[in-house]
Amino acid sequence: MNISVEFTLTPLQTDFELPIINFIKTLRASEFRVLENPLSTQIFGPYDALMGFLTATIKATFEDIDHVVLNMKIVKSDRSDYEPHF
Numbered sequence: 453m454n455i456s457v458e459f460t461l462t463p464l465q466t467d468f469e470l471p472i473i474n475f476i477k478t479l480r481a482s483e484f485r486v487l488e489n490p491l492s493t494q495i496f497g498p499y500d501a502l503m504g505f506l507t508a509t510i511k512a513t514f515e516d517i518d519h520v521v522l523n524m525k526i527v528k529s530d531r532s533d534y535e536p537h538f
Contacts, residue, residue, distance in 0.1 A: 453499045454530035457506065460492045464519035471517050478509050485532050496532040 459479075463471045476493055479486045482505055484497040495502065514520060 453528065454497065455499050455502060456494060456496050456527040456529065456531040457502065458492050458494045458525045458527075460523040461513070462521040462523070463517050464521065465517070471513070471520070474516075475509075475513050478513075482509075487532065494532070496530050 459475075461472050461475050462468070465471075476486075476488065479493060479495055482495070484495050484502055484505065487494045487496075495506075497505075510522065513522075
C-alpha cells in the first residue's frame with residue numbers, strides 16, 4: 453500500500469529556517485519521492501518503509517529542536533503524479 457504524506461514543520465524559535473532546511477534535506481536524501489512548495493513538503497512511498505523512515509526522522513528532528521509543531525496529513529494512495537484537471 454502506497455501513501456502520500458504532507459508536512460509543515462514550524463520551529464517555535466527565532467532562528468527557524470535552519471531546522472526546516474535540515475528536515476527537508478533529510479527527506480530529500482531518502483529513497484522516497486519528495487515534492488516541495490513554499491508552504492509544505494510532500495513525500496511518497498510504500499506505507500511500512502515510509503512510516504519507519506518518518507518515525508526516525510521526526511524523532512531526530514524533535515530531539516534537535518526545543519519547541520516545534522509538525523502538521524502532517526497522510527493520504528492512502530500515491531498522489532505524486534496529481535495534476536489539476538480544471
